[in-house]
Amino acid sequence: MSDDAGQVYAPPDRIAARFYRDPKPRHFKSSAASSRRNSLSSIQSHTSTRSLRRTSSCQSNYIAQHLRRASIIEARKARLADRAAHAEKVRLRAAMAKAAPRGDASASEGRALAAQLAREKKLAKVAAACAEEVQRAKQKAQEIKTKKLEEEKQARLDMEEKMADADRRRAEYKRNMTSRKSRRASEQEKKLADVSEGDDDTSPALNQEEMAARRIQRAWRVRQRRLIVRAYTDFHLSLEGIRHHSFEHVGSLLSGMPIIQATTKVLRLLNLQDKEDSPSPQATRTFLSAYLVILHPASVLSKNGAQEQHLNLKARDLITLFESVMSTLSLSNRFQAPVAMLQDLSQAYTTYVSAFDAWRAQDSSALVETMIASFVELDAIWQTVKDDTRGAVAEDYRQGIRDNQVMFLSKIRKLAGPERADLLIKKAIRESRRRRVKRRSAAEVRPRAAADIEDAEPDSSETLPIVAPPLPQNSVQTGTASQDDVRSNLARLFSPIPSNRILTHELAIDKDFRISSGAHSGIRDAINRELCNGMREGVERGMGTPWTVAMAQEIRAKLVHIVKPGNSMHNFIIEALDTDLIYRQCEQGIFSYANFFSFMANILPKLCAPFRDAQIKTLADDLVSNNDEDMGTMIEKLFRLLHFIDLLSLDYSNFLLMNAAPVLIRESAGYESRMFAADLASGAITLACTDRWWRNASVNLLTEADRRDPEQVRNPADRPTAHHVYTRGLVDIAFGQGPLNMTDVPETLALDVERLCAIRQKALHMTTIGSVLLVAKNMLKRDVRSPWKAEASRLWDLLSKEPPSENTSEDALASLSSRAFGVLESAHNLPPSTKSALQSAASRVITQASSQRFTDPVAKVLYSRLRSHVLSRVVARTSSERVRTASGASEALATAGLPEFVTQVGEMVETLRKVAEVDWASHSVWYEQVAREVSEAGDA
Template identity: 55%
Template sequence: MRQTSPDTPAPSVLQRRHSEQLGAILPEMHPNEDIPEEEDPMILSDDAGHVYPPPARIAARFYRQTNTRRKSSAASSRRNSMSSTHSHQSNRSLRAGYQSNYVAQHLRRASIIESRKARLADRAIHAEQVRLRAALAKAAPRSSNCEERALAAQQAREKYLAQVASACAGEVKRAKKIAEDMKERKAAEERRLKQEMEEKLADAERRRFEYKKNTKRLRTASIPAPVDEKVFDEEVVPLDDSTAARRLQGAWRARRRRRLVEDFSSGLGISIDNIGNMAFDDVTALLAEEKVLATTSSILELFQLQSVDASATPDRTTVRTFLSAYLILGHPTTVFSKNGAQEEDLMVKARDLLAHNTFVTAFSAWRGQDSSALVETMVASFVELDGIWQTVKDDNDGGVANDYKEGIRNSQVNLLRKIRKLAGPDRADMLIKKAIKESRRIKRRRRPATEVTPRAADSPSSSASPGLSESADPDITAATQLQVSQPAVENGDSESMELTKLFSAVPNNRILVHELAIDKDYRIEVSPHSDTKDSINRAVCDGMRKGVEQGTGAPWTVAMAQNIRSKLLKLVQEGNSMHRHISEVIDLDMISMQCAHGAFSYNDFFASMANILPKLCAPFRDGQVRALAEDLRKGSDEVGNMIDLLFRLLHVIDLLSLDYSNYLLMNVAPTLLREASAYEQRQFAQDLEKGVITLQRTKHWWRNASVNVLTEAERRDPESVNRPADRPTSERIYARGLVDLAVATTPLQESDLPETLHLDKSRIVRIRGDALRITTIGAILLTAKNLLKREMRSQWKTEAARIWDILLKDGYASTAESTVSMPDRILSVITQAMPPTTRAQLANTITRFLAQAETGRLADPVMKVLFQRLKSHVFLRVSASSSGERVRAASNASESLATSGLSEFIVQVGGIVDTLGRISEVDGKAHGMWYEQVASEVNGREGEELPALVS
């Protein structure tokens, strides 16, 4: 390699110098332009001005094609190295004349450098664009809802965890219980093993002590002695008296224990498998045998097992409790009415008879819960019997009280004995007294006579007509005593009479007598036309307001004063001091004269009325009349307020007239009751003779009832034995028709109502509504009990009463004004805690039940079964012919309803039965002869004499 002189500049300096020379020689070129082709001449800056082309090998080296041009060399390339630069410098020094070498080299180098600069610039631009896009993306608002999704995921997770916790609560409880049972079992096993080990150690110590006491055996040969010699040697070993007695007693006790165990296991054959294969009745009879009880008692005495109930007899109580474990394990479905947690725990403890005290404790707890339901049922039956006695105890003329007295007393004594046995004497007496007091308080809601008697009314003796006697016709009695409260009508004016009947608070005589026959404490309620009557009074007052404004108010004032005067005078007897006072205060001539001269004062008139009304009203009206009297004394100068006070005055006077009518009805009720059945017979016969009614609907109704009774009798007698007890009687056909008519789900049609029961239409409609309501609420509560695994016979009286009030007030459908739907309102009444899934399932069931109840078509199996059970129960009690059967049916009513799942509606069902019983009694007395006629025609026995419907 050629050496470089010290004066030679550095390669970088030479390169810079060559570039400057090229800039002076060559024009400016673009970095990306290709190197000139081979044929392009090279212009050299020499003195001669000639252009010398480079040699072919040099041109081929530097002037290459564009597509075959080599890529830029790396920093470590040979061309960029110092040796390459030095080689070129050396070569240039050798061939100084050829400057084209330098030009080509520097052109290519400049092109490479420029291309690199361009690529770096493009990369810088691209990096800046990426940075800008990243900055824009970072600064732009995020459109994702990550936070909402995270919150929703958290809520879903919490909900799922709550569901898992609620679902696993029962499993955790069960696992804890199993763990506790295992722990107790292991502890008992450890105690047993420890006791056995202590007994073994004691026995070993005893044998060791006895061995030491015996004489030391002589040394003998190693050959074992014969058996006879050994026995002989043992027999001749002397023993003291205590040791001999102890051995004999131990052998005797062991033999006795072995025989007791053999007698119990082999002799009796009592085991869980054997008990399960036997029938329940056979097992009950077997466990009640004296031999079984004695043997079991000996076994329990052997193991020193005592009863946990110290108040009971130790032997029999413990024995029966011990044997009940076999009965529970052998027939669990028959013993238990449900399969709850307490029942499962009792069965687990029954399998482990070694833990006897634990089993007895669990058995006592289950028996206590079961007995509480039985106590409530029997108390309800006791109260039902008391209600029947309160109804019939005053009927001494017909002998009904004597028939019922003995049967009710015997049934109540039996119930009282059972209740005291289960609940104890003190608690039983307290429960019965409380239940009877509550029942009588509900039934005794009417006010006493002193509260409803008007102050201006005379004594009962003076209020009756002078010619009234005990044998008087009820029609005359009703006309003379009650029609005084009705407005006077002109003779022959039929339209006025019909209008009077429409707006009168007092019903006609036939309805009055019938209502008294059904309920001897019947009182006239506010007329169903009271709203219409108030609207008419309001219209009259509005007309009077217009007349006063137009200057024609005098005739209106006189007419209103005359109306008020006539109504007030009807409340008192003629000749009474109050009668004279009212006539003097409301003097029509004086009022007419004052109105003609414009001197009439409404404020003075209202003040007089404020003084008169408190002297006429009954005590229970004091508050309402006092409030009106205060407003009347204040008066008003405005026409509008004056007319409003007048309207209120007319309304209160109508109420006082109604109170006076009830007072008169209370006085004449005994006379009307004595002739009620005869009066109804005469009225019904007159309607038949006049053609007002026929018996076509009664015949159709009786025919349907006969078919139903015959079908039921054939179903009970599949072998066609035709026993006399199964033959349908008139009483049974009538009871079937009455129950089918009253206990139904669809609305009552006029064509379905027989003519004989036309006056009881409102009662039948009310009973239909009550029956459907009982079925709906019973189905809801029964479903809730099953979902929550509660006892079916337990009484949810509070929930049932609240749901009853809701459905009675608002119906089955949700109203537009209510913000909460009807299923949600009913579901909120059930306060028992339940998981969300169970609550949702119960809500869907309630919605389905309410929809079916609203239409009256029961399609759900639960509602159909409950309604059929309710109907059968009512028919069983209504069809009872004798007093003894009625008492027995009433005694078993509570238990029957509890078994059917309607334990909360004992009072409502008792009311339905009582109402139907009274309807049957009154209807039979009034229309018995026509029922016999219809029965003969329907059954095709015209000439045959049938048994009378009412004896």
């Protein structure tokens, strides 16, 4: 053991494989060693020397790998140390650069920043200018595009008319050429027959065969023509044969396919239709419709105008000539009509077809216009009710309006084509909505001085206070109660703000109601003018100081009224327009009107609403210009300043009214009912006029019911209800004859007298214009259903500016009649006889309109039809009934002779319907009481 103490013994192979395993991964081993170890050539040597190298190789490989690993780790540590030293150097260098003073770098950066800002500002200015130019270019391009579209549309229509005319001429030319060819063929046959008969006997067998063939063909053609004529004559279709038959019987006979086929063959036999073309049932039906036009014109034609009379005449000429030609067809002439008669028949047929196409086109155009007007009327109704939030009115109307509009749209597209129908409907709806008053948004009408007013619901008490602008106040105040009462009465007289009851009533009828200055503007301007004139006279007498102080106090009182108390603007106005300070300045002679007007020019834009910006800019420029002029010019500026401040006060009142409108509308019915009950209790009013008005309406309805019931059955369903009685009475007031008498108006409608008078005036204008246009259409033999909108609009403007009344002189009526006739004369070419008759009719109708009593038959009929139409629409209660009556309104008015006033009648109906709803909601208790009394009196 001592000898072997320094010797190392290798462990067995299995143990050495576990403890001395190579720690390197396989892919880190040397490729040379791996390849040599794995090669096939070294297997034997590797096997033979394995036993010799087994003990030493394991230990040596392990030591070498350990040393290599240690060297790699040391190299990595050195590399990381170098990298950390470099990073530290960079950090120190950056810290030193940052701590060093910059010198002129800050100035350079400042200049660079200023240059950048200037560049951005310049770019923004250039971009704004470019955007404006682009907007103008787009607008100009849109205008040019619209103009080109209109020109293309007009050119397309002209081209369609020219093509239709060319097609008619082509068809007539082809028929004439066909008749000529047939005549030439017959003449050639006759010549050939004569030649064949006169030929010599050089080839007798050939000549006989040709003659036999020709005779066989001629006999076959004659037989075919005879069968065609016999098939048509078997129907016994003639004017005399069917004259006494009904329209339904004749229509069913002419619509059958056998007679259409037989007639088509006869028309081809007479060269009225091309034989090369396929059968055309439409052309044959057009020919057969001539019988209906002659025998039953009232059922076929919607009216008896000039075009209808022309069509009837051409149809009669065609059928008369056709029957005479058919009577000449016999075996003797081989069932061939004379050439001269065929030419006349062809010309009559062409003329009739042209007249029929023109009539059908005009009739369809009138029908399309009527249906478009109905479509637009339904859209107007939807625009009125779509914003309703108090109930399910919009939901009730939605489905009915949509169904009717879909029906109208399908019919319009069928008559006018899809593209043209969509274009016409869009244009009509655009014009209808453009006529509606443009409402300003809340931001536009909101005064800037009211920016801090909180939107709070006002108290729905008995008074419902609305702030009204104050009256001009004198510098000297008196405190007696009588003077306060007088001042209150004067404020109520001269103020444009109506009473609370009128405000709530107007808002209930029109939720967009706003206070307008109206006649009060002239009154307040007259007051301001008197103040300015008094100031001018006072200054001339040496009393400039009191007047200047009084005017400053008046302006301050008006301005602080439109500013919330406690506001900074309120305090600023009080301090700037201090009357004591102004008095001292005037006494010392240092008061300057130029500084005063400059102050007002700066303060007013901060108080007015945005939509007044253009007006206030013009006023401000006027106030600060020419400050060195005399006192007269300064007083004139003061007058314009007072006028504009009154407008600001009115805007402020309208703003307060707009905020309080929802609550006022909700409480309007109860408030008006309580006020009416208070007036009845105090004895200020009675129900005498209401009782008499209800009795008259009830008697009128019962009389009409008895007239419809001659056998006196007295069906309870025919008894008029309270709603029908009320509606009848309301329409009677709006469409009564003669001036409106206050005793005919019930006390419940006292607030609507002015509105009812306006409706009556509109009805008179419609009847007057409709009568003149209807007479003109009949004299010129035009379609009475086609609207003359341009003439009606000009006549409406003429009568609106100078409405005829009982106070109008005869010379003024004559001048008005002459100008009304001039409108028609400039629009249409009138024969001399028509001119005198139309001028006489216009003068007669306008004279009767001045007395509000029509005696002319045409005017009486139109006025009665208009009244019946409005009554039928106002009496409708459910949404389906209203939509149904509105959808048929255009056709009904066109039939009544008033196709030009669809929009005006719709507005009139909506006004009466709203008046009825508001009035019944407020006074239904008293109406029911009067109805019970009238019913009990009738039963007794």
